[in-house]
Amino acid sequence: MAKTDKKSAPQRPNARLPKGMRDIGPAELRQTQAMLEKIRAVYERYGFEPLETPAFEYTDALGKFLPDQDRPNAGVFSFQDEDEDWLSLRYDLTAPLARYVAQNFQDLAKPFRRYATGPVWRNEKPGPGRFRQFTQFDADTVGAESIAADAEMCMLAADALEALGxxxxxxxxxxxxxxxxxxxxxxxxxxxxxxxxxxxxxxxxxxxxxxxxxxxxxxxxxxxxxxxxxxxxxxxxxxxxxxxxxxxxxxxxxxxxxxxxxxxxxxxxxxxxxxxxxxxxxxxxxxxxxxxxxxxxxxxxxxxxxxxxxxxxxxxFEAELLIEAKDEKGNPVRFGSVGGGGRYDDLVARFTGQKVPATGFSVGVSRLQAALNLIGRAPKPAPGPVVVTVMDRDRIPDYQKLVQTLREADIRAELYLGNPKKFGRQLEYADKRGAPIAVIQGTNEREAGEVILKDLIEGAKAAAAITDNKEWKEARPAQVSVKEADLVVEVRKILARHTD
The missing domain is CATH 3.30.930.10 (Bira Bifunctional Protein; Domain 2)
Structure with a gap:
């Protein structure tokens, strides 16, 4: 048998994250979205309007406001385009706002009030809990010289923290x-x-x-x-x-x-x-x-x-949490600033040559979320979808109909699409997905016009309390048979039990 030529073997890249970066899973993302909605409601109540700017700008538009100003990519991540112009990933949401205001100055109602959220990037030394990419949520007032605008930002910051509990x-x-x-x-x-x-x-x-x-x-x-x-x-x-x-x-x-x-x-x-x-x-x-x-x-x-x-x-100004907390090792944790801002009357002037007063506040979403999780105040993650299991491969159209019935009732649901041969693996999948309910319909249930609803949340609690295998089989915890016609009503009852 001929040996494989190592030189001709494909060179596979290493599956690795860049330093200072991280992947974010669905539970944390949903939690972040819940936080952003609460903050957004406060910003909207203050009369701010949404705006989205690109992730990168011309480096000279961002300005040299970070450390090591002798080279354009110090403190920021930069690259050159086909015209050899320097572009940089935004290091905050304020510098891009200044460019936007200068570019659209004549058409904006002034004072201009906007909010924006999104990731920002800092080319700095990463460390524990310190990432090179993180999320900010800003509110800014441009064109107001009055100190009342700064006072309002402080009040907005207080209201945003209280809205988060x-x-x-x-x-x-x-x-x-x-x-x-x-x-x-x-x-x-x-x-x-x-x-x-x-x-x-x-x-x-x-x-x-x-x-x-x-x-x-x-x-x-x-x-x-x-x-x-x-x-x-x-x-x-x-x-x-x-x-x-x-x-x-x-x-x-x-x-x-x-x-x-x-x-x-x-x-x-x-x-x-x-x-x-x-x-x-x-x-x-x-x-x-x-x-x-x-x-x-x-x-x-x-x-x-x-x-x-x-x-x-x-x-x-800076928003600081005063809550006492300890990490997993029992050490006291000081949260420090979870948001801040201030007045920047000269930033737009870099483009226009004339003073344009401005002030703003930014929530450090990633840091605030970590703090809320540590003290148990973060929004609870939403449950996964209801999983409809497959007992008979030939009846997938019938199972898909059950899924669609739930979706049309605005209930998150999915059909198990893996190999249905081993039913236990379907329930393992549902557990890993965080599914609150598994829907089961075998031949007997179909002939009776019924489905079995397995309450996976209640089942997990019961399983933790039952130590005897015989007792488990006899109890069959959190499992009920209902008429197929009542599927939506009965699923909603179980979901309500876990959200109240």
């Missing part, structure tokens, strides 16, 4: 203002308007943005010479001296002073116009949300919030 007292919307931080930076010699100081300013912002994860000590390292993480990777710091580091930390830690936070910050920006302007805007937001019934237990001023992206120009 998170009660008051177990979340908070934290609000700060980039202008205040720029005032602090000005006081230590970093000019927020200078291109020469831009890189140092962003290094400081990104360092402060990691306060909840690294603590004051880790932030201090990033404000100074730099920090080496657990893997040994070194992140270069902002190079500030010790007195400047102390001043920045004093600013971000003033958030622990509660209602006195603004009073604690004020001395840090004395005589600096942009800082004073930021404080006035924060006071206005506080007055607006209070007047609308959103107290500090729901929306509060917190100078530790800065947001990592460069394009924010004024108020910034």
């Amino acid at each position: 998170i009660p008051r007292g177990q979340y908070v919307i934290k609000v700060n203002n980039r202008k205040v931080l720029d005032g602090v930076l000005s006081s230590i010699g970093i000019d927020p308007t200078s291109a020469a100081d831009s890189a140092k300013r962003m290094t400081v912002l990104r360092a402060v943005d990691k306060l909840d994860r690294l603590g004051p000590g880790g932030v201090a390292e990033l404000l100074g010479k730099g920090r080496k993480d657990e893997s040994g990777d070194f992140t270069k710091g902002a190079g500030l001296d010790s007195s400047s580091i102390e001043k920045v930390l004093a600013f971000v830690e003033s958030g622990t002073k509660g209602d006195a936070a603004l009073d604690a910050v004020a001395p840090l920006v004395t005589g600096i116009e942009i800082g004073a302007q930021g404080l006035d805007e924060l006071r206005e937001i506080g007055a607006l949300v209070t007047a609308a019934g959103y107290g500090p237990d729901r929306i509060k001023i917190d100078p530790s919030v800065v947001r990592g992206l460069e394009y924010y120009t004024g108020p910034v």
Whole structure:
């Protein structure tokens, strides 16, 4: 027998996922859809309209707002088209919105209010629970200079979390203002308007943005010479001296002073116009949300919030869960931010040359969903379809008719399409599909004009309680015979029993 020539054998690709990516199964997808519908209802109630933009844009349209700006694909996934123009997968939903507004500026009703949801991509180092593709759900108001638009975003964020079943007292919307931080930076010699100081300013912002994860000590390292993480990777710091580091930390830690936070910050920006302007805007937001019934237990001023992206120009806000939880190993879990946003008055101006005020809020759907699952608050997954089994291969048309009867009654149903020879495997399949009911009709049932409905959910409960095989056979749990004409009515009764 001739040996197979290894060189001529087909080269099969490895079945593997790209780093930082993941597959999402039907149960999680259905859960995500249920969450999105609840968020969508809140956004619609606030008067926002849907918009969808492409997954990728010209790289210059997205702007260089992520780390490592020296090359176009740093921080984003990029490629060149046939004209050698750089294209990039969107890293958020806001930059594409700015392009859309600039392109359609004359035809839009302004302020323009839109919401959008979809995947975004970040070409960053993946880690546990940190993926390179994730889902966001944004609401934005473009063309409104009023601080009332920012206050509304904070109220919308609170309402969205409550719509997902998170009660008051177990979340908070934290609000700060980039202008205040720029005032602090000005006081230590970093000019927020200078291109020469831009890189140092962003290094400081990104360092402060990691306060909840690294603590004051880790932030201090990033404000100074730099920090080496657990893997040994070194992140270069902002190079500030010790007195400047102390001043920045004093600013971000003033958030622990509660209602006195603004009073604690004020001395840090004395005589600096942009800082004073930021404080006035924060006071206005506080007055607006209070007047609308959103107290500090729901929306509060917190100078530790800065947001990592460069394009924010004024108020910034983050939604944080306060619920205590533990992971599978019993370790305490800190959820951190599950959404955020802010004002970005210069983003559209990159295209139009004129200032177009804008503000928005984004829910980090993937992170929020993981948090809700951990605390048992995520929407329950919908049951699988009713499975009609096949007892007689020659009667498949009759079984298909049963399936169609259920579908026409708006009940999810499917016919078992595998090999029907071993009936037990059909029930195993139904279990794996999460089917609530299996429909069975043998010769005896057909002659009597009946079908057997096997309640698989109730059956699983009974099976767990019955340990004696004889008892199991005698009980035949959760299995009833009904008239074929009553199929829809009886199936609905069983489904209702498990959804009430």
